[in-house]
Amino acid sequence: MNKILNINLGGYAITIDDDAYEYLSNYIESIRKRFSESEGRDEIVHDIETRLGELITQSMGTRTIVMLPDVEAAIEVMGKPEDFGDPAEESTRAGSSAGSSSSSTGKAKSSIRTGKRLFRDEEDAVVGGVCSGLSAYFGMHDPVWMRLIFVLLTFLSAGFWIPAYILLWILVPQARTAADRLSMRGEPINVDNIAREIEDSFDRLSTKVNEYGAQKKSAAGKDRSFGSALSHGVAVLGQMFGFVIRFIVKFGVFIAALVAIALFVALAVSWVAGIWGLMAAAPFVDYFSPYSGGLTWLGFTNLFFLLGIPVLGLCLVFARAVFKTRTPGWLSGALGLIWILNLICAVFLVGFAAKGYRQGGTDERVLDLSGLTSDTLRVEAMQARNISGRSYWWFDEDDDLRIDDNMLEFRGFVEIRVNKSETGAFKCTRIIRARGSTTSDAIRNAESTEFPVSMQGNVLKVPSSLGILKGQKWRGQHVRINIEVPVGKSIVFDDKIYRYAGAEMDVYADDNDRQYISRRPEKVFRMTGRGLICAECPRFGDRDYRGDEYYEHFILEGNIEAEIRRGNDFKFTDPSGSIQKIQTGDKLTLINNSAAGNSPVKVFIEAPAISSLYADNTGEIVLRGFEENEASISAKGKSRIKAYIDVDRGLTVTLSGQSSLELVGEGNYLDAGLSEGARLEALGWRAERVEITASEQSDARVYAKQDALVISDGSSSVKVEGGATVRNTRYEK
Structure with missing residues (x-):
């Protein structure tokens, strides 16, 4: 029967039996004797106890009492003092690589996790030790490169990496113990490596203390030497900042060069495309331009200078940075003055153009359908107007915009709506809407729009496009034809006009053929109490x-x-x-x-x-x-x-x-x-x-x-x- 003891092992509360405790005590005592002459003996023993407590706790699982095999497994991972050689050799091995220093224990197989962990390295820190910790984690021997990467990312992300760095500073723990520093570099955490790491830390601390003492002694006798050292430190720091600034400037120049080249190419392409576009659109300018005469071309000139001068300025900046040229001061002033004058002129032109669209007006006319003798009204597209003289199409002859010597004609602004009649009779209303500087001007623009609707027997003739006479301006004209059909009577659209037609049941926005006139040309639609129903379609679709x-x-x-x-x-x-x-x-x-x-x-x-x-x-x-x-x-x-x-x-x-x-x-x-x-x-x-x-x-x-x-x-x-x-x-x- 073994005794049970409660002990504190490196901060871990452990319940251990008597045999395991005796074996563990002998091991720790041998460690203490092994490093009795080391300056960091107490810290070495404390870190080893902490690591042993961690290993034993991980190996126990759900058990509550530590047995002898648990202690033996942990010691096998850490290594025994007799495996490390003579104490005098320790300082020599301290400078060796991590692989050779842990060769005696590296072959030990264990389920204990010994992988890398991310820590902040305060011993090699500039601001917080985040970059030095990341460098150790990724195996970079010099943390300067990681710091440069952070500086570069900060500028590329418009400062995003500054709060990210602060967040890492808060969340990532500091490597406080030798085990933390070994884990940070991914080295095995055993007795040999812990001792080497602690003694290295003491050596670094001793060196810093000696340097500091020498500086203080030198400063007490020679202020000039202190000033020289300070000057040297400032010079080194200045060189570092100078390197970073030069790198940022060169990178910024590179980006500016790319932007300038892209803008220059865009300006050239826009120039060529604009010239060809103006040549192609010249016949249409008089109709669509809100101005008359030279004001139209003045507006195009304003637009060119407003866009072109900033692009030209960027190109000059690029040329000065790359080719070391100097731009005459009068040229910059002249370009700025021209741009401001064009901006002022453009503001007046935009205000003048907006004035022509200030008010709205309507021309509404009711067509006489008393001559209709059938229960079915047929709606057909009016025959296309004969083209006189020269004619132009936008892209091709089948498109929606064309012009000849007398008129501008275009589709897309015609709408036909079918509603249920409240009077029991067919009714057709033509409504033309337009804009103008005043209400009367808008009404005149609507009245001058060419859109003749006529009744021929039982057929309603409707143009498929509206026309604007030569000398008139486009002022947002839009045509709507309202056709009212009595309940029980029908309407049919031909294959040229049906796409402009819609019905009150279209609001359901589904694909039912009975409801969509705009998908069923040459089909008879009968008006019911709930709207139009396709009388000739199969009941639930073709x-x-x-x-x-x-x-x-x-x-x-x-x-x-x-x-x-x-x-x-x-x-x-x-x-x-x-x-x-x-x-x-x-x-x-x-x-x-x-x-x-x-x-x-x-x-x-x-x-x-x-x-x-x-x-x-x-x-x-x-x-x-x-x-x-x-x-x-x-x-x-x-x-x-x-x-x-x-x-x-x-x-x-x-x-x-x-x-x-x-x-x-x-x-x-x-x-x-x-x-x-x-x-x-x-x-x-x-x-x-x-x-x-x-x-x-x-x-x-x-x-x-x-x-x-x-x-x-x-x-x-x-x-x-x-x-x-x-x-x-x-x-x-």
């Missing part, structure tokens, strides 16, 4: 748009969770690969045959439309983004459905067996039947009329604006909000 697979009826059975979204084409994703898929025409059946206790299988579906959904004992099913004419939703068992859907005419709901449905959206009519404890939450689905049948402890909450028919047994609950008249029989008045 086959070319929806792909090879197309389904609008969905049946889901078993433990399935599904998210069904509206998309252009049909897409089905089953990450598990376990769903049985049955396809029958436009009906898709999905079945999960796994046991009821298993986790639900989640699938994702995209479809252009949904006409019906049937869920049988499923998990949660979510519908998003659908807008239908008619639809039906059925569920049984414990199915849970959330449907975000708009239905124009009627939505039919059938729920049974404790199933539930939450509806969000709007529609004209909701017909719901609930049984066997089913639940319907439809306060978020705004309907004009509802009809609810509830039985067997079912629960329903609905929203109706006009009329609500509620048929319920005594065990069920039906709540109606929205202000509708609630009836309990079909024949109640």
Whole structure:
């Protein structure tokens, strides 16, 4: 039976048995005798004890008592005194390399971590010792290079590395002990290296003390020698700062040279491109320039000097720095004066130009459509104007901007909007907006814009571009055609004008072909209570748009969770690969045959439309983004459905067996039947009329604006909000 002792080993509180304690005490005593004649004996022993405490603590793991094998393993890493040779040889080995000094223990295998650690080296520090510590960590023998790197990074990062250096100064610990300094350089932390490091530290300290004493003694007798030493130190420091400053200046000159060359090349390219651009744009300048006559070219001259003089100045600075040339003082003054004069002139020109766009005006005219004899209005692009004399196109003849001897013509500022008529008759309004110095000037600019709209039989002729007559100016002209179509009547656009057309249902910003006139030329669109519907398109989009697979009826059975979204084409994703898929025409059946206790299988579906959904004992099913004419939703068992859907005419709901449905959206009519404890939450689905049948402890909450028919047994609950008249029989008045 061994005794248990509690000891303090280098600051580590350790519980150790008697055998291990005796072995450890003998080892430390042998270390003390080994370095008895060393000046740093006490510090050496203290650092060795600290390192032993660290090694023993790491090797113990979850055990609480130190045994003899733990001490033996730590001593094997540190090395034994008899391995180090005679004490007189220590000073000789102190100057040797780290590899030879630790050869006796370097072969010892241990799980103890002995890798490099980052410390601040205060013994070789200038400011904080961060750079000297980094140099030791990366194996750089001279920390001057690391300091130069920090100085360079500081200038390149506009001072960012100054707070970074301070942060490292705060966070990185100082190498206080010999073990820290060895770890900083990645050398093995054993008895030999600790002793060598401490004795080296004493040697360095002794040298500094001797130097300091010699300086003090010399200063006491010879002030001139002290002044000489101080002068020498200042000279060395000045050389260092001079080197850094010269390096920074040369680097700055190099960067300035690159910038100057780049700006010079940019000036040359801009000069050539500007000349060619002015030549190409010359016919258009009279229309788009806010000035007339020579003021236009004065503005171009101002722009050239405002941009060119600073670039020329940088080039002169570069030439003076590289070629050691001198720029005449009068040249710099002249360039500065010219630039200031051009800046003043440019300010006046910009103010004068802005004055021409100060006010807005509108020219609005209503076109007579009383001659329309059909229920369908056809809108066609007016035949292109004949080009007279010389003509110019911007880039090519198919582009949106052209000019001839009489007029400037361009597209892109024409918009056609289709709205529901409130009067029951077709109506067309042409609105031209323009800017001017005054309201009357803006109205004149709008009235002078060429955009003739005419009615020929049942065809509305609309230009595809607006025109500005020669002698007039472009003042932000924009044309809008408002066409009102009565409910039940139709409109069609030809293949040249359809791209400028939009409808009130375009605000949904989706790809439904029924809603986008601007994607369906030569198709008849019928006006309904909710907007335009493509009467000639397939119900849910052309086959070319929806792909090879197309389904609008969905049946889901078993433990399935599904998210069904509206998309252009049909897409089905089953990450598990376990769903049985049955396809029958436009009906898709999905079945999960796994046991009821298993986790639900989640699938994702995209479809252009949904006409019906049937869920049988499923998990949660979510519908998003659908807008239908008619639809039906059925569920049984414990199915849970959330449907975000708009239905124009009627939505039919059938729920049974404790199933539930939450509806969000709007529609004209909701017909719901609930049984066997089913639940319907439809306060978020705004309907004009509802009809609810509830039985067997079912629960329903609905929203109706006009009329609500509620048929319920005594065990069920039906709540109606929205202000509708609630009836309990079909024949109640």
